[in-house]
Amino acid sequence: MLSDRIEGKWIDAFCEIFERCAVKPGDTAAILSETQSRALNVHIAELALLRMGAKPFHIIVPTPRNVQIVPVRSTGASEAIQRLAPVVTALRQAGFVVDCTVEGLMHAAETPEILKAGARILVISNEHPEALERMVPDSGLEKRVRAAARMLRGTKRMRVTSTAGTDLDVNMEGASTVGIWGWTDKPGTLAHWPGGLVVSFPKSKSVNGTLVMAAGDINLTFKRYLTSKITMTLTDDYVTGLAGEGADAELMRRYLAAWGDREAYAVSHVGFGMNPAARYEALAMYDRRDTNGTELRAVAGNFLFSTGANEFAGRYTAGHFDLPVMGTTIELDGAAVVRDGVLQDVFG
Structure with missing residues (x-):
């Protein structure tokens, strides 16, 4: 098991991807996570945004109960938001959303509404940052x-x-x-890294x-x-x-x-x-x-x-x-x- 310690090189990698997502100093950025999210990635995302001069804020929701009969893995359809209107409203207004939910917002029910408002979403896959570091796109x-x-x-x-x-x-x-390709820089679009x-x-x-x-x-x-x-x-x-x-x-x-x-x-x-x-x-x-x-x-x-x-x-x-x-x-x-x-x- 890899050590869950923040490394400067991982902050560098997150900064690289956020720069490709057109994050600029003074930009507002929402970091969406849930109680079962990989805390290391959530923290690194915050530090990277701060280093870039952006203004991040956190939205943390409780991981909901699994109502299915089997464990659910790698669906790309997070149910973490649970259609909570205040959460959706905040994400619509954020401009840039860093998605650190476990399953990701690719196919989530709330995603079309968030994108329609012009927000751009970067889904950071639930990987250890050691893998993300190797996979910064070009x-x-x-x-x-x-x-x-x-x-x-x-x-x-x-x-x-x-x-x-x-x-x-x-x-x-x-x-x-x-x-x-791993990043999004246009309003109303989603990508995953x-x-x-x-x-x-x-x-x-x-x-x-x-x-x-x-x-x-x-x-x-x-x-x-x-x-x-x-x-x-x-x-x-x-x-x-x-x-x-x-x-x-x-x-x-x-x-x-x-x-x-x-x-x-x-x-x-x-x-x-x-x-x-x-x-x-x-x-x-x-x-x-x-x-x-x-x-x-x-x-x-x-x-x-x-x-x-x-x-x-x-x-x-x-x-x-x-x-x-x-x-x-x-x-x-x-x-x-x-x-x-x-x-x-x-x-x-």
Whole structure:
């Protein structure tokens, strides 16, 4: 376990990311946290903002009771605000919001209202700052992610294949695509740090075929490298078959079934990692309490497949899997952007 001691180099890293978020001296900044937030990150965020001459203030809410039947991890849909109007009002007026909640505001119910008011939100993933320090993004990453997002928005078909047996077809027409490079400097926008990935939310009945996760692929909800193969059959967006022997497949079957919700079996988003600084082996280097796994989502060349809520297809559920799959070939309208797990040099 890493030591929870404030280091000057971590304040430096937070200052770098806040500078990219266009924080200026005299700016007001809200630091949103909950009682179970990583206190180290909350404190470093405050010190960094103060060093920059900004005027931070804290909003701390009690971590709510988990009303689900299973533990909830890595959903990106924090329920910490609990629709409290005074909290939402304060965040709307803040200008810049540093989100240190455990799950993050990416898909939180209150986020659209906060963004509509012009606030910009930086979600600091619930990682130990040692990981954040390594993952401060640069302008080159932004350019590549922007280029990939433009390409995905113009794509009609995504095909994903692998020697392990994956053969997945995704209709991309009408899909909503987001590129995340790790910071946000425009009013009404949200980004998360670490960044370096693109994801698309396909419309209803767009995903069909077979996805094979091999040993070494990752289930980030469980923070676990797979040790055995799992084969998923996808029919009109839904996992209609999940075959495999051993603990990996059984854990997934039990977790999906526990929700008692058909939408937990549906596709949330598809995409790929683009960050060359993100390390595949990082999950093995941290205690589970010290990582949220966002780095693994951004590993260059992964196929990031996720189940759960997809508002663009009219589906809502609290169940969620993020599954980085290695070694695939991803083709966009026939052009390979990832080949055998290697991101191709097509984005500049």
